Amino acid sequence: MTGRVDDDMRALARPLRDAKDLDPLLERIGDARIVAVGEASHGTHEYYAWRAALTRRLIEERGFAFVGVEGDWPDCYRVNRSVRLREGADEDPRDALDAMERWPTWMWANEDVVEFCRWLREFNAGRPEHQRVGFYGLDVYSLWNSMHELIGWLREHEPEHVDRAVQALRCFEPFGEDGAEYAFASRFAPTSCEQAVVGLLHDLVEVHCRKEYAGDPEGRFSAEQNAAVVAAAERYFRAMLLGSVESWNVRDVHMVDTLDRLLENTGGKAVLWEHNTHIGDARATDMAGAGMVNVGQLLRERHGADDVVLVGFGGFQGAVIAGEQWGGQMRPMPVPPARSGSLESMMHAALGEDALFVLPRSGGPEWLSRRLDHRAIGVVYRPERERWGNYVPTVLGERYDAFLYLEDTSPLQPLHLERAEEHVPPLAHAV
Structure with a gap:
């Protein structure tokens, strides 16, 4: 045989x-x-x-x-x-x-x-x-970085949405940019930060659908994507409490959703x-x-x-x-x-x-x-x-x-050793 x-x-x-x-x-x-x-x-x-x-x-x-x-x-x-x-x-x-x-x-x-x-x-x-x-990038881990990027872009291009974005960020501030701490705390706060980030994403997408954006279209798309990352990351960290299967599925669905948005936006392969x-x-x-x-x-x-x-x-x-x-x-x-x-x-x-x-x-x-x-x-x-x-x-x-x-x-050649200030995402799966 x-x-x-x-x-x-x-x-x-x-x-x-x-x-x-x-x-x-x-x-x-x-x-x-x-x-x-x-x-x-x-x-x-x-x-x-x-x-x-x-x-x-x-x-x-x-x-x-x-x-x-x-x-x-x-x-x-x-x-x-x-x-x-x-x-x-x-x-x-x-x-x-x-x-x-x-x-x-x-x-x-x-x-x-x-x-x-x-x-x-x-x-x-x-x-x-x-x-x-x-x-x-298609991944889901950048909740706080995406929120900071989004607020910066809104301040420059769409200041009417800054207050909503800052409100969403403040919801996460007590957890010190620690996804695991947020996930644990959300067990005792049923509303969590979900309403804040979903409302922000809804506002951004609605404005995009109502008018042709005259500025940098790709920059506007990136702002929407950062908002989508925040919404998905919030779901991901809450799903961690339910086990690695649930958080894995949130992550992979988000990556495919992001790909589909890129395919629609570029019209390419x-x-x-x-x-x-x-x-x-x-x-x-x-x-x-x-x-x-x-x-x-x-x-x-x-x-x-x-x-x-x-x-x-x-x-x-x-x-x-x-x-x-x-x-x-x-x-x-x-x-x-x-x-x-x-x-x-x-x-x-x-x-x-x-x-x-x-x-x-x-x-x-x-x-x-x-x-x-x-x-x-x-x-x-x-x-x-x-x-x-x-x-x-x-x-x-x-x-x-x-x-x-x-x-x-043979092994890759990294550009640098990890720095002391580097962020380590919560462990849900190791691939």
Whole structure:
């Protein structure tokens, strides 16, 4: 049986040496409007490098309009302004990335993302402003940063809404910008801050619908998005009290809602950069049994399988940047050989080299329908737990449309060590 599986894997595998070897994946993507590209860890150079290589080709050859990442809206909007050469923005995207302060900073403040964003700025420099490719954050954690950004924008552009925004911010002030403290307190205050932030968001959207905005349209969109982040983050922190499943679902629904707003606003096509646990369809894992949904599942449900391509990653061994605990100091860590019987171990035995798999839309070899352990390393990692943790049972042929397998991997190069003043979000899940 093992020999048959090895033969089937080798028959489906394609060489993966340079960006030209992505041709079969580009053919599979075709005219799809959304390409979601994962990573098996948040700290591996090769995942970021291959993801950037694919994204460059999608932008250059298929006209993709923006990149949406598993990052905060305010931080990534500063990067967006830089890569789109907006007036007053950082001339070097590295400065915008190096300014990121929310733990884990290395996810985006690293040399691989700098290299991609510098390339994107250079690419955009030769295009009209309305055709420049954007870079946006989809995540939910930036409640206080988004509120401060929103108030600043309103003071300059729509002062009639400042009082409502300040009122909403004051609702959160007693909790010292601590989401966990707010979540605990909301158990004893049934109205919480929900009414304040929902009312603010309603006011902003209503004004936008009533009149054509004459100022900076993207700046107005960013203000609305910051208000949407505040509303979603408030729900997220309250959901933490109900358990990790509820808060996970609030977060992933918010990320897809943000993507849909960006698609509507730009009228273009999107590349997503997130962890495999968000990108791969949850219904092909044990996440579904726990009541969890994720970005990949929601994309297929909302946009249809033909308009969405999900791309996963996996590696056999190497090293990674991670922390030993939530909020801990990052450091390089060894990634031991994948445990026996796992997807990565089987690919190592059958191939022994990097490979691209473009998975059949239906049918295919039997091993694609098996539930196999598939490694997932989050921002918290302890190699000694490989024997019983760090793996997600996965039906590969249902979870992704394509898969990149890498034999040996190396850690990202962060731009800076964590700073003492960095914000650490409450622990709900570690990917």
